[in-house]
């Protein structure tokens with residue numbers, strides 16, 4: 495898919511790896527100037543790959559759960575580029591494997607860590623970019639949620655709650671910001687093959703687990719970061735100018751229903 499993002503100043507959080515990296519590279523390949531954010535220094539490699547491919551990118555490191563850090567990052571972008579056209583709130587994480595437990599055993603600190611990153615961090619980023627967007631009467635915000643925010647899974651109580659929050663944060667912000675020409679949407683990926691999910695679900699030693707998960711996906715395969723980047727690109731495109739307050743589910747049909755004979 496080719497869309498016109500020429501010169502659009504875009505921030506992609508958590509773009510040092512996985513889905514965020516695919517989004518950053520896809521946006522740059524469609525003409526956007528990409529501010530690659532990550533808590534890790536891996537964001538620099540993403541920015542360098544984009545530049546090597548002929549695109550425009552710069553790396554700004556910060557933890558999105560650190561409010562002051564987010565405000566500084568956004569101020570830097572305004573200083574450097576004068577505006578922010580698109581925010582893709584992608585940075586996020588699930589519970590560490592050792593913390594995947596039912597609610598009656600779920601660790602309090604892990605709960606707080608996930609709410610801080612997966613929900614509050616996304617709020618900080620939306621909050622920081624939106625005054626400038628309101629002033630310019632234009633802007634696009636895309637929040638990466640999860641199907642787990644729509645249909646919960648077991649042993650991921652904090653992630654399920656945070657991602658459900660992201661879905662309604664997106665809808666509520668769309669209600670408030672629509673009058674200023676700002677569109678806010680969410681993308682809800684299903685299981686997507688990244689380094690993190692490969693280690694937990696899809697490595698060859700866990701073939702039975704992978705097969706079992708994939709058996710719930712009508713299209714018979716796990717998603718790729720590019721599948722998610724394509725939906726995100728569409729929501730950022732001028733062609734999506736009448737779409738706001740919605741969630742695009744990209745899950746191979748997983749949440750369409752009960753994928754078993756009845």
Ligand SMILES: NC(=O)c1ccc[n+]([C@@H]2O[C@H](COP(=O)([O-])OP(=O)(O)OC[C@H]3O[C@@H](n4cnc5c(N)ncnc54)[C@H](O)[C@@H]3O)[C@@H](O)[C@H]2O)c1
Nearest residue numbers: 508510511512513532533557558585586640683685686688
């Ligand atoms: N992979 C999946 O199966 C899947 C499914 C549904 C939703 N998601 C969502 O997609 C998004 C990306 O997931 P992914 O699988 O690509 O993850 P990933 O772990 O491969 O990459 C996430 C990136 O975000 C960065 N990051 C983490 N915490 C951060 C913070 N506080 N501040 C800034 N950067 C931070 C990491 O350093 C990493 O580079 C997340 O919001 C995740 O919840 C992923």
